[in-house]
Amino acid sequence: MRISHKLQQRQDRDGSAKEPTFSFEFFVPKTSQGVQNLYDRMDRMYQTHPQFIDITWNAGGRLSQLSTDLVATSQSVLGLETCMHLTCTNMPVELIDEALQKAYDSGCQNILALRGDPPVNTNKWTACEGGFSYARDLVRYIRKKYGDHFDIGVAAYPEGHPEETDGRSLIGFLKEKIDAGADFIITQMFYDGDLFIDWCRDVRAAGISVPIIPGIMPITSYASFMRRVNWCQIHVPEEFLTRLEPIKENDQLVREHGTELMAKMCQKLIDSGYVTHLHMYTMNLEKASLMILDKLGLLPKEAEEVNLPNVPLPWRKSLNPQRRNESVRPIFWQRRPYSYVARTSQWAADEFPNGRFGDSSSPAFGDLDLCGSGLIRQTPTRSLELWSTPTTLQDVANLIIAYLEGKLKCLPWSDTPLNHEVDSILQPLIELNKNSIVTVNSQPRVNGASSTDSVVGWGPSNGFVYQKEYLEFLLPKSKLKEFVQNIGDDSPLTYFAVDAADELYSNHPDDTAANAVTWGIFPGREVEQPTIVEKVSFLAWKEEFFHILDEWKLNFQENNKSDSAELLQDLIDNYFLVNIVDNDFVSGKDRIFELLRGLH
Structure with missing residues (x-):
C-alpha cells in the first residue's frame, strides 16, 4: 500500500x-x-x-x-x-x-x-x-x-x-x-x-x-x-x-x-x-x-508481540503481488521462509494458492541455486560461533535444546526463532532430544481456539482455528522397521520417511493428496486450510534439508574439523528424515511422543 x-x-x-x-x-x-x-x-x-x-x-x-x-x-x-x-x-x-x-x-x-x-x-x-x-x-x-x-x-x-x-x-x-x-x-x-x-x-x-x-x-x-x-x-x-x-x-x-x-x-x-x-x-x-x-x-503490549492481531494466515503473508492469491504452504518451511519464497518465486500468480507441489508432471520447486550463495544463511565463521563443532548426535540434539529454550535464535535448518506456540509441547520436545531423537520441526495440537488467540490465532475475528500435532525428526535407518510396527495398521498417525537417496516409506492412504494440518472456520467463509503436509513438497524439502547438512559438513572440512564432518556425513548416510501427523486433534492423547519414547 x-x-x-x-x-x-x-x-x-x-x-x-x-x-x-x-x-x-x-x-x-x-x-x-x-x-x-x-x-x-x-x-x-x-x-x-x-x-x-x-x-x-x-x-x-x-x-x-x-x-x-x-x-x-x-x-x-x-x-x-x-x-x-x-x-x-x-x-x-x-x-x-x-x-x-x-x-x-x-x-x-x-x-x-x-x-x-x-x-x-x-x-x-x-x-x-x-x-x-x-x-x-x-x-x-x-x-x-x-x-x-x-x-x-x-x-x-x-x-x-x-x-x-x-x-x-x-x-x-x-x-x-x-x-x-x-x-x-x-x-x-x-x-x-x-x-x-x-x-x-x-x-x-x-x-x-x-x-x-x-x-x-x-x-x-x-x-x-x-x-x-x-x-x-x-x-x-x-x-x-x-x-x-x-x-x-x-x-x-x-x-x-x-x-x-x-x-x-x-x-x-x-x-x-x-x-x-x-x-x-x-x-x-x-x-x-x-x-x-x-x-x-x-x-x-507484550501480548500483541507474540502474534500480531488479525494476521490473515498462520504464516507471514507476502506483499509481492505475484503471490497475492497464495493461501497454502507446506509446513516443512515453517522456519525457513526465505528459501521457500525463493524456490517458489518462479510460480505464476494463477499457480497459487495450490501451487505446483501437487503436480507430479513438473518440478514442484525451483533449484536450490535460487536460494543464493548457500542454504545456511550464516557465514562459515558465524556458523562455527553459533553452533560450535558437534562430534556426537547428542551434541546436535543439545543445540536443538538450546534453540527450544531460546538460547539460540537459529539453527542450520531454522532461520527464525521460535514463538510461544511451542510452549505446550516444549518439555516433550526437550525430552526427545535429551534421548538423542533430533527434532527438526513441530506444531502442537489445537482444537477450536479462538481466531483472536494471542499465540495460535489467525484470520478474521469470531472464528475458530485447529491444528493437528506434527513432528519432523531424524530416525536411524536401523529403527525404521520398529517405528513402522509400533504405529500399527489402524493408527490415526500418518508419516512420510525418506533418506538422502530418495528411499521413501509412507502409510498415507493416498500419498498424492494433501493432508491439512492447520485450518480455520470463520463466519460466512469456506473452511481455510493454509498449512499442509504433502508428498511432492516433502521430497523437495528433503532435498534441501540434506543439502543443508552437506553444506554444514563442508564448512567443518574446510576448517579441519574432521570429527564434526564425519558426524554430518553419518546423518546423511544413515538417517531418515521423517514427518508424522496425529490426525486425531480431539482426544488430547500424546501419541507421537509416546511412540518415540517407546523406541528402543
Missing part, C-alpha cells in the same frame, strides 16, 4: 490523528553476514507494527543491486511495506529504469526520490551522462512512467543544506518537488523541535499540504551525536548539551538521557499538530529507536 494512503487511514473522519505511527530506515550492509543480521533485525522489528520501512540506495556497483534485493526480500518474505530510496548520483536513466522495474515487480509501491550526495572522493555534485540533475526531475520521470502506482517521497532540510542555506529558497525547491508529483516529505535529522515546528508552519504557508514525516536520529553516544551534528550543520538546544556534556564518557548514561531528550522532542512535534508519524533512523540497530518509541508509549 502507498505510504500516503496508510497515513490517511490513521486519520479520524474529522481529520484529527489517531495514535501516532512510526517507521524505520535501514542502510545496505557491506557484508553477507551483515545482510543476514539485518534480515533478522527487520524480522524482530516487524513485531512492533511499523507502518513501513525504507532501504537506502547505494548508487552504482554491487550495493545498489543489494538495495533492490533487500526491498524484494522485505516485501516478499518478511511482509513489510517497504520504501526504496533512489538517487540521481551515478544513475543514468537505464539504471533508474532497472531499479524501478525491480521495485515494481516486488510489489514495492513507495520510492524516496533523492538527488543524492556527491560521489565518493568528490566535493561537488554533478549529473552523470544520461541522468538527472535534480530530485524534482526524478520525481517527474517516475510519475510520467508509472502514473499513480508509486507513492513518491522527497527529502527536506528544516535547517538548511550545505549547498543552500537560505531557508526560503529551500522551501521553494521543496514546492517544486511536490508540484512535480511527490506525495510525502521525510526530513533530515534535527534536534531542535521548536525550529522544526516553525519550519513546518512556513512549509504549510507555502501551500504544501502533503504529510511531513520528521527523521528522528537516536542518541547512542556523545561522540556520534556531535559528529552527526557537525556533519549536518544542525542546531543543538542548550538543554541537550547541558544534559549530555557532563556524562559524555559514559555511553549508557548518554543513551538513557538521550532517549529522554528525544522522546520529549518527539512528543512536542506530535502535540504541535504538524506530525502524526515518526521516521526512525536506526543505523541498522534496534535498541535506541525502540527505547524512544517505548518512552512515547507507541510500542505494542
